Amino acid sequence: MSSSASQTSNSPASNQTAASSHNKSSLARLSGLFPFMRPYKKQFLLAALALIIAAGATLAVPYAFKQMIDLGFGAAGDKNTSHIDLYFLALFGVACVLGVATAARFYTVSWLGERVTADLRSAVYAHVVLQSPQFFETTKTGEVLSRLTGDTTLIQTLVGTSISMALRNLLLFAGGLAMLFITSVKLTSIIIVMLCAVVLPIVFYGRRVRKLSRASQDRVADASAIAGEILNAMPTVQAFTQEEAEARRFGASVELAFQTAMERIRARSVLTMVAILLIFGAIVFVLWLGAHAVVQGSMSGGELGQFILYASLVAGSLGALSEVLGDAQRAAGATERLLDLLETQSPVQSVLLPERLPPRTANGAALQLEHVGFHYPSRPDSNSLNHFSLDVRPGETVAVVGPSGAGKTTLFQLLLRFYDPQQGSIRLDGVDIRFLSLHDLRQAIGIVPQDTVIFSANAMENIRFGRPDASDAEVIAAAQMAAAHEFIERLPEGYQSFLGERGVRLSGGQRQRIAIARALLKNPPLLLLDEATSALDAESERLVQSALEAAMVGRTTLVIAHRLATVQRADRIIVLEHGHVVETGTHAGLIAQNGLYASLAALQFNAD
Known part of the structure; x- marks a missing residue:
């Protein structure tokens, strides 16, 4: 986009x-x-x-x-x-x-x-x-x-x-x-x-x-x-x-x-x-x-x-x-x-007197999107989301699927307030995110993007980017949860190994596991996974999936999914098309409907 x-x-x-x-x-x-x-x-x-x-x-x-x-x-x-x-x-x-x-x-x-x-x-x-x-x-x-x-x-x-x-x-x-x-x-x-x-x-x-x-x-x-x-x-x-x-x-x-x-x-x-x-x-x-x-x-x-x-x-x-x-x-x-x-002033600003999020609960954050309408400033005639509504309960895992351009990535960008919607509202734990400071909002959200960013630093500092005040032991624990500890230990200098500019010394799957460890170290109540296992081989995917399942406990999770293994583990699946929710339900229920999800499953999930 x-x-x-x-x-x-x-x-x-x-x-x-x-x-x-x-x-x-x-x-x-x-x-x-x-x-x-x-x-x-x-x-x-x-x-x-x-x-x-x-x-x-x-x-x-x-x-x-x-x-x-x-x-x-x-x-x-x-x-x-x-x-x-x-x-x-x-x-x-x-x-x-x-x-x-x-x-x-x-x-x-x-x-x-x-x-x-x-x-x-x-x-x-x-x-x-x-x-x-x-x-x-x-x-x-x-x-x-x-x-x-x-x-x-x-x-x-x-x-x-x-x-x-x-x-x-x-x-x-x-x-x-x-x-x-x-x-x-x-x-x-x-x-x-x-x-x-x-x-x-x-x-x-x-x-x-x-x-x-x-x-x-x-x-x-x-x-x-x-x-x-x-x-x-x-x-x-x-x-x-x-x-x-x-x-x-x-x-x-x-x-x-x-x-x-x-x-x-x-x-x-x-x-x-x-x-x-x-x-x-x-x-x-x-x-x-x-x-x-x-x-x-x-x-x-x-x-x-x-x-x-x-x-x-x-x-x-x-x-x-x-x-x-x-x-x-x-x-x-x-x-x-x-x-x-x-x-140059950013169109997205923190309010002068921001509200505070309520104390974190054991189940994660509640998320409500009500009649959200949004178009990118560079494309005012093309809406990415139209009257989009979604209610996610604390601790629930929701998979978001749909064809390219359906609005999946846009949804994540709005949740992080990279943009503000032109219509509707987004609430996190009952508070409109426009009334939160950008720092507090983004501190409550962890994201694992599909395009992983690795900085020109060692493995320890790359993971610690998720929470700069974390101890070495906490960084290592996050790496173990993300199935990254083993390959980091095999590097010439272990956690002190320099990963190269943009992580050129790592494979795609290794870079993605570093990003997952970074998000887990942050320990947010809301976790956004933009197909976090897409670059992993079958063995690494199995390890990371089990780690993610443990990490999802006590968190609300939204997953942009293209692989069947990810979708089947979701509590609920919503199907987007042209910015609208066209189907919602479980994997088995949506397959039985023989609609858009069933055709996507036949095409995109065929390898699984």
Whole structure:
């Protein structure tokens, strides 16, 4: 069902966030980083202090050169030569202050970049894992990973480098401009008029760089999504000999990302070239005028030297600001993509004041579904369940059978509140599950899915995933109930054996028994089995069936069944077709009715 649903390209949540994001300018989206920066005010103040001291020391250097030239070398005599040592010592002192302040600024802002980026990654990941399956129907895992890695790296550069550089160069620009006016009002006025004329085209062209930056990030995310999808399906790709085709598809995606990146790089290169040529061209022209003023005697050599140094600081700071603006625009695109994730709200939420389940009884949980109607958000015209009603008594085992697409898996997803039905209600022990916290609801339900998930950890931790606070003895007991203990003990390191990514070191039946042990360790009052024995051989099935029969004692159990051995052990069988309950009863009774169940038994249960 999910594969069909995933064909849609846009979810309501993503559309809403995309619309809201486009209403804001790109750089304005950087304000979304403030909540992550606010806890570190002290560190930002320390960085600002170091920045101001370093900028002040830098601005003092040209003045020290002017004094040294005019007073140290400008006239002959013992009085002037005796000051040379003092001026050089003063210049070295300024360099010492500059070095210490710059090192302090670098350390502080680098720490801030790493810290803010780590907080942002954690916040995005923590938010993503709370999303409902509807989010993952329309968002590729590779794209999320790209945002968690590539986009956060851009933000790390912004916070840890670019912001500091921007503030430093703004201070140097403002201070240098002030000193230029003090040195020569005429020359400075000319240079300002010329700079205003060259800044406008730089700003206009910068907009194109911003758009190309966002496009480049999107293409890299697309390539990551393709790689993630294929790497997770390598056995299938190789079984159908599609290695070369998939390599070509990924190569085409990478090439598109490269071409888009080159467009951005070319635009950025042109922007940098234009900025340097125009700005320094204007400064060189003004300095030519200053050289004539020295020759004419209206300006001293030291003043011209000071003017040159301050003009270089102003020009350099402007050039650096254009570079920082490019980084800021890329980081703004990355911030926009990350905030889109953070702003996405799951349609399934816990209520603010949740109700509590009554104390657990010895027989398990009672379950009532009343006139439930549901369609997947991606398929609003096709109902998966229609006026579905079911009353399950505590301790009862109910088998759910039906043809593919009848709504069996949908039923389990609604019970776990991966989705909410559009009609009707679901009650667990008399409490509407919409009024329970998601944590309490899912803690009361154990599930063994047909597609078993094994994590990249050892056997002990994979089973303990069902209840993280369980002791080793409890984990081993659950494994014994699931007939998994024997094969785990035969592994090279027993329960400490690493099972490989997605359990590649285990057979299908072994993976399924690990999943059963995980559910049994959780010890829930309601147990959902999505054909828990489908991947087992006859001997393993016999062992697991006896273990499941023991595990079902004191629990309410719903079983999606495709095998006769599972169905025959159920207290009751319900037959689904097109989201409706069409038959209900025991195995023998339904066979005698000679209806849909009888035909399913003849086809699906024939092997048994």
